[in-house]
Amino acid sequence: MEKEVDGILVAAHELKAPLAVLRQLALSFDDMDETGEHIRSEMVRVSERAIKQVNDLAKIRRLEDGLFEMEPVAVRAVCDDVTRELSYLFDCNRRDLFIKYSNRAKLVTANRELLYSVIYNFLLNAMHYSGERTRSELIVQDYLDKVKISIRDFGPMLPIDVWREIKRGFIEKPTSIAMRPGSSGLGLYIASKFSRYMNAKVGAVRHRDGTSFYVELPISKQASLFE
Amino acid sequence: MIFVVDDDVIMAKCVARATKKETRIFTNAIEAMNEISSDEMPKLIFLDVLLDGPDGFTFLNELVSYPDTRMIPIVIVSSLDYSNEDLSSYGVVGYLNKEKMTPQEIYQYAKKYAK
Numbered sequence: 001m002e003k004e005v006d007g008i009l010v011a012a013h014e015l016k017a018p019l020a021v022l023r024q025l026a027l028s029f030d031d032m033d034e035t036g037e038h039i040r041s042e043m044v045r046v047s048e049r050a051i052k053q054v055n056d057l058a059k060i061r062r063l064e065d066g067l068f069e070m071e072p073v074a075v076r077a078v079c080d081d082v083t084r085e086l087s088y089l090f091d092c093n094r095r096d097l098f099i100k101y102s103n104r105a106k107l108v109t110a111n112r113e114l115l116y117s118v119i120y121n122f123l124l125n126a127m128h129y130s131g132e133r134t135r136s137e138l139i140v141q142d143y144l145d146k147v148k149i150s151i152r153d154f155g156p157m158l159p160i161d162v163w164r165e166i167k168r169g170f171i172e173k174p175t176s177i178a179m180r181p182g183s184s185g186l187g188l189y190i191a192s193k194f195s196r197y198m199n200a201k202v203g204a205v206r207h208r209d210g211t212s213f214y215v216e217l218p219i220s221k222q223a224s225l226f227e
Numbered sequence: 228m229i230f231v232v233d234d235d236v237i238m239a240k241c242v243a244r245a246t247k248k249e250t251r252i253f254t255n256a257i258e259a260m261n262e263i264s265s266d267e268m269p270k271l272i273f274l275d276v277l278l279d280g281p282d283g284f285t286f287l288n289e290l291v292s293y294p295d296t297r298m299i300p301i302v303i304v305s306s307l308d309y310s311n312e313d314l315s316s317y318g319v320v321g322y323l324n325k326e327k328m329t330p331q332e333i334y335q336y337a338k339k340y341a342k
């Protein structure tokens with residue numbers, strides 16, 4: 001078992017190396033016209049996204065080593081960073097992103113890196129499952145003694161077996177919801193694993209016209225610099 | 228002259244190109260070390276850590292063992308994160324993450340240390 005897991009780390013490194021080279025090659029082109037610049041930019045972003053996914057897979061292995069410390073994290077700042085990174089992708093795919101912050105508590109107890117990946121993967125999932133010109137929603141609100149981050153899509157209804165897995169608290173393995181590119185369920189699997197590590201509650205709500213995934217994080221008792 | 232030591236030749240060429248300076252590429256530490264000791268002294272070395280054969284740290288240890296090579300500035304180029312490590316005693320003047328670095332950052336190091 002141990003060998004198999006370590007094999008994942010080795011594979012991750014092997015996959016990352018050519019992706020990093022591709023990214024660097026794209027950046028190496030000299031001055032280009034607008035079209036060339038656009039293609040270069042796409043190549044860089046696609047490579048970076050793939051590198052991030054491979055890194056997340058490698059992090060799953062490292063969770064067992066307990067290397068990710070829990071700390072007070074400014075939840076809106078993380079959401080802002082993620083949405084900034086993904087806004088380009090939403091634009092390219094002609095999807096809208098609606099963001100609403102109504103949380104009073106600014107700090108949650110989490111690991112920033114892992115929380116970033118949870119929100120990133122939920123949003124990417126929402127983008128994939130939403131139709132063209134439909135919107136995804138990111139809503140952050142207080143929920144009892146927690147902060148709840150919900151990401152809603154207006155795509156197909158979540159299959160009941162996947163919903164049951166999420167309700168149970170975690171997803172055992174990537175499960176495809178639809179046979180489309182980027183729909184392997186890998187993002188949900190990663191988000192589920194990271195949330196579990198942070199003792200955050202993950203859940204999903206099945207709507208008639210889509211799905212909301214949410215993660216609930218405990219409010220940090222540390223005095224917020226933002227309050 | 229700038230040395231680029233990386234077992235991934237394409238990545239090494241990318242780094243070399245970005246320096247806009249005269250460079251030599253080595254795919255393993257032994258070749259690079261032999262060249263330093265027998266021939267010219269590089270003004271700067273871009274060094275990958277995970278190499279075929281002796282790794283980057285073995286190479287660094289070798290460099291600091293000799294008075295004429297211990298002052299060569301080194302920029303670590305790796306997918307692993309060394310930004311929190313203090314390797315200045317090895318002559319390391321900077322770190323570049325292979326997954327995030329830009330040609331401009333590479334050029335800035337070349338401009339500063341290999342005038």
